[in-house]
Amino acid sequence: MGFKFCSITSGSSGNCIYIGTPKVNILVDAGISGTKVQAGLEKIGVNPASLHGILITHEHIDHIKGVGILSRRFDLPLLATAKTWEAMEAMGKVLGKIAPHNKVVIEKDKDFILKDLVIHPYPIPHDAADPVGYTFVHSNKKISIATDLGHVNDQIKDNIRESNLILLESNHDIDMLINGSYPYYLKRRILSNFGHLCNEAAGKILAEVFHDKLEAVILGHLSKENNYPQLALNSVKKQLLSAGIEQDGRFELTVAKREDVSEFFSL
Ligand SMILES: [Zn+2]
Ligand SMILES: [Zn+2]
Structure with missing residues (x-):
């Protein structure tokens, strides 16, 4: 039970997203204010200074x-690919000044190890x-x-296979998006392959x-305008059922909250 999500x-x-092992505490992305991240971590009992x-x-x-x-407040390394670093730095004030020792460049499709955690960035x-997704392996469990x-390809499938827990995007309902109030260019962007x-x-x-050792699936990155939790759950269950997979009781299927801390998982 040492792998936490x-x-x-x-x-x-x-x-x-917070991911923890007995020896490592990390975040994946921090697209909210530093204060909100700290408040969220406090709710789950993680000291930001321990990241x-x-x-x-x-x-x-x-x-x-x-x-x-x-990064500045807690002297935290930021890990991103070289091209993502370039793009972040071009955004100026959004990132601000990062101490050179906290600028860590990682490579796609190349595993790296942080103490007791194996991390694999894969292209999306x-x-x-x-852009990359990540898989994490700790003591025979995979997140x-x-x-x-933008779309699903074999590379994504191969990377997320055999996971015990998956945070999976379930962004929008196509009909809600098409019939909704978003401007045409935005609808085009969301529906595109990217x-x-x-x-x-x-x-x-x-x-x-899907496999027998799957324990939990968290649907995430839901659109506020073009989706709602129950609809995402129902649509996903429907697809599973038509593939002959009865979700109930076999694994936990839930939706990540947009503005608040979601369920804490220990694997
Ligand atoms: Zn994006
Ligand atoms: Zn996003």
């Missing part, structure tokens, strides 16, 4: 809003400089993070990577 917030107004770093998926503001301030199709996906994943696609990929 908690979504601090999830959605277009900011994403932040070992922040892994960054990509430079969109809903993923990096608070990373600069947290999304309209950012060099995968897969959000901000935008966000719809509920139906989330259900389909889940059916494909």
